[in-house]
Amino acid sequence: MRSSWVVVAVMALLSLAACERRDAATPTSTPQATFRHRLSDDISGDYRPKGEGPIQAVASLFIGQDEAFAAWESGSRASPPLILSLTGPQGEARVLPDAYVVTDDRVQMRGSAPGLGPVELSARIDQGALATARRNLGDQTPVVTGTVSVNGRPTPFTLSWWGGD
Structure with a gap:
């Protein structure tokens, strides 16, 4: 009877160790080499800063529709679902995803x-602000806030949904 308790205790410890190992492997920041999206709402659009920003600032962030994410994740590289444009001393640079997680x-x-x-890039989307901006056809309400890091140097940014000219 006592040996069965020892077996149960050992199995419980092994289970806990396996869970901790799996949790340690779960990414907590920028994705490593994965393309994953989980969207229940349409967040697509072009997001732009309201005013001028610092050097290497975000000039725009394009977020595609659900279909563009699905195509990219299935291997099609015809149309990227995310495009980050940065401005800096050398002009504008277009950054395509090597990995992403989008919700x-x-x-x-x-x-x-x-x-x-x-x-x-790590950013938060305010769904209420996005709904307001769309209702008011791009009223410059801050919708996306986050940080972009270039060569490890973080720069905060705020973007509004852009309704076009």
Whole structure:
């Protein structure tokens, strides 16, 4: 009887260790080498800053529709579902995703562009502000807030949904 308790205790410890190992492998920041989206709402559009920003600032963030994410994740590279444009001393650079995780209220992306090195974006989408901006046809309500890191140097940004000219 006592040996069965020892077996149960050992099995419980092994189960806990396996869970901890799996949790440690779960990414908590920018995705490593995965393309994943989970959207229940349409967050597509072009997001732009309201005013001028610092060097290497976000000029725009394009977020495609659900179909564009699905196509990219299935291997089609014809039309990227995320495009980050940065401005800097050398002009504008277009960053395409090497990895991303996108949900209704979060965008995490890793990419690179010639002359920039590694670029990471981590942002939050305010669904209420997005609904207001769309209702008012791009009223400059801040919708996306986050940080973009270029070569490990983080820069905060705020973007509004852009309704076009």
